Amino acid sequence: MENNERKYTAKDIQVLTGLEPVRKRPGMYIGSTGLRGLHQLIYEVVDNSIDEALAGACDTILVTINEDNSVIVEDNGGGIPVETHPQTGKSTVETVLTILHAGGKFNNSAYKVSGGLHGVGVSVVNALSEYLEARIKRNNKIYRQKFSRGIPTTELEVIGECEGTGTTIIFKPDKEIFEDINFDFNTLEFRLREVSFLNKGVKITLNDKRNQKEVKFHYEGGLKSFVEYINEKKTPIHDNIIYFEDKKESTIVELAMQYTEGYSENIFTFANNINTQEGGSHLVGFKTAITRVVNDYARKYGYIKEKENNLTGEDVREGLTAVLSVKLMNPQFEGQTKTKLGNSETRSIVDSVVSEHLERFLEENPKEGKVIIEKSLRASRAREAARKARELTRKKSILDNTTLPGKLADCQESDLNVTEIFIVEGDSAGGSAKQGRDRKYQAILPLRGKIMNVEKSRLDKILGYEEIKAMITAFGCGIGNEFNMEKLRYGKVIIMTDADVDGAHIRTLLLTFFFRYMRPLIDFGHVYIAQPPLYKVSKGKTDHYAYSDIELSNIMNEIGRDKNYPIQRYKGLGEMNPEQLWDTTMNPDTRIILKASIEDAEEADKIFTTLMGDKVKPRYDFIQRNAKNVKNLDI
Incomplete structure (x- = not known):
């Protein structure tokens, strides 16, 4: 042969x-x-x-x-x-x-x-x-x-x-x-x-x-100026930004931090100017140090009694904005995107430097120390309430003999490469979506009205909100510090709202929720925004869909402007029948969806704070600056 x-x-x-x-x-x-x-x-x-x-x-x-x-x-x-x-x-x-x-x-x-x-x-x-x-x-x-x-x-x-x-x-x-x-x-x-x-x-x-x-x-203040910039639209609970720079062995550690009235922690870490978005040894050293120092201080001055439990790291970091920068000789980067610092010795160096300087700051600034401890104690009580709310939710699920929300129309597949869940505004659009979908790999979760603004609420309040509980249960991966990407049930989470002001508001509320409490969904590219058409032009039995005013103009030029073809301006997804919704917005072969991504986390944090936070003037200024860029204004 x-x-x-x-x-x-x-x-x-x-x-x-x-x-x-x-x-x-x-x-x-x-x-x-x-x-x-x-x-x-x-x-x-x-x-x-x-x-x-x-x-x-x-x-x-x-x-x-x-x-x-x-x-x-x-x-x-x-x-x-x-x-x-x-x-x-x-x-x-x-x-x-x-x-x-x-x-x-x-x-x-x-x-x-x-x-x-x-x-x-x-x-x-x-x-x-x-x-x-x-x-x-x-x-x-x-x-x-x-x-x-x-x-x-x-x-x-x-x-x-x-x-x-x-x-x-x-x-x-x-x-x-x-x-x-x-x-x-x-x-x-x-x-x-x-x-x-x-x-x-x-x-x-x-x-x-x-x-x-x-x-x-040009910032002479370095990281101190950085924290001022990030907290520009937030309300700090102490005026002095905690700042220091020190060198241990051959590593330079620079830290700036300030607590705000908010409930989210925002810690940004860098190694040799590289944004270590996945954290690493320097972040672990910082978190270990701040948790230990705040607890020691709280016990020393009687804020925590002898038989009471310590504050957790989560309690100590609530409302904290911090920027940590280390400069070292031979950085080793790991992780999915090579943005995780792997040098093991850096953990103990950062721990030691942060402990020494933070202890000194708290001792020399008892007024700031008191407000920080009180903020952490309130977070601890809220965390305990949130734990009880989670337990109640779990028990209720067991009693009801179901683990998925009743309004969820689930899909048959479980492969993350193909599964997707549409978060749909209202029962009407939800009904069309359920009928129009491919039930093999597309799930539908309709929301009733607008979800709560999580920017202004602690986790214990958030967990009491039915629409948010439905999303947490449907996604399967938990929330906040308990978030586990490995338990995610859908490869794509697609926000599908009406192309009007209310739809845009719901979209922003959902993105704020994902950014604050399910951040890895965005970081690893699982969140998308559906783009429903704005217009339908009917020419005989053929429908043409336009997703922008420019596209509408092109269609009219193509089929003939002199003819009086009917043009329908869509205000809501509920105006489409299931076939139209599938053809225009849900069919992977023909739809347009945008991936939500965060190239600049600090800037994203500022925008969410501006749009959804307590201060009115920054929001007003933002609208004034960006009004000329608005498209498809719904009036």
Whole structure:
């Protein structure tokens, strides 16, 4: 029998040299070739400038977006060295820009701490750019070298004389790599503001020549200014922000924190300027320290009696806004998105530093100590009430012989890859949705009216609200600190409300609830917003659906404006029959749904506080600022 098995030989092995691997698989280096990866290019260049600032060599960074989406990042740091590199025989500039893992970040001699992609950043930017030009001020001269898609197109040359030092990187993202090269100003603004907070004293300017926008960031207060910014729309319970910066061994720990009248905890952690959204050892050290210190203080001064239980970490952190930043020599990142700090020694370092400074603050500020303890004690009583409410709910479920809410029309499948639950406004739309759905993998949960505003309520009150209890039971994954993603029953949670003011309000209430008490649902991409059509145009027996005024105009142009075709403006989902609802809003092949995501958690927190919090003026100001952007106004 003839053996047709293909022989596997050395010539079958593909060897990618230089920056070829980056262009072959860019997602491995910048996460994606979508907008997130596109913006990462700028962050990587800025991170190099920040590394100069951390080394004490730079205090000014200018980022410019040109009309053609090319970018200029300029700093007044020491400038990339221009001498011939002993290992490569090329200039150090060319070495850093064309070889992965080349840079001053690996032996800790040039940079004690650094952010970015740890040495691969600027070479990756070069590889993924249509062109890149480096200009270096050093030795009283201006040096320049040009590249295209990672390959040098000129030698390093002297083009002039100058005073001072610095590096300018000019690049244009490659359209062969990226789906879209249009940078988003707001995304860049959020990140550069964050970077400025984390590096006090550094001046960062973002200049967008596409629309003549410019913002400048300069915060001498560092993390203290960061907490002031986050709490701008909240009501603090003590005026003094608790702030300190200390160094232990080779790790710098910086913390700012302030308690507010709210009920949610907002703790943001960073390691070497990288947002550690999944937490890690530094967060564990902080939580351990603050729980122990507050309990010790409360017992010492008689707030907690001898036979009473300690406050839990959850009690101690209610209403807390905190920003923790650590800077260390060799950070190890773990987790699904590589944003969890794994260095085990950092836990004890942060624990020790936070304990020492927080103990001192409470002893020296008894007035603040008292309001913090009283806030925690109220949280403890509410937590106990919430526990009893949960137990009552569980017992009631057992007595009723059911674990799922009666109004839920469940689906047959259990595979998270296909299952989805629609949260529908009202019984009328719920009836249409139940009839129109594919019951194999689509579940329907109708809500009666608007759910409560969780921004203004503690968990014990929230758990007493029937519509919220129905969602918690249907999703199956718990709430708050008891949330368990592994128990989630649906891969997609789809908010489906009317396209009017009330529908928008319900959508905001639901998103606030998910953000505050089921945050991982949003973080891991399980929450979606359905987009029902705004108009139906009937041409004979054919219906055309428009999801915006522009789309309506296009349809009318296509089928003929001079004909008097009937146009129906939908106000509610209940106006559609089951077939129409399926065709337009529920059918995965034809529907439009938007994934809810949080690129900037601090900004999201501010927006939810503004829209749903107690203060009226910030909400009024927000409406005034954004009124011109409103679409589909329902009047």
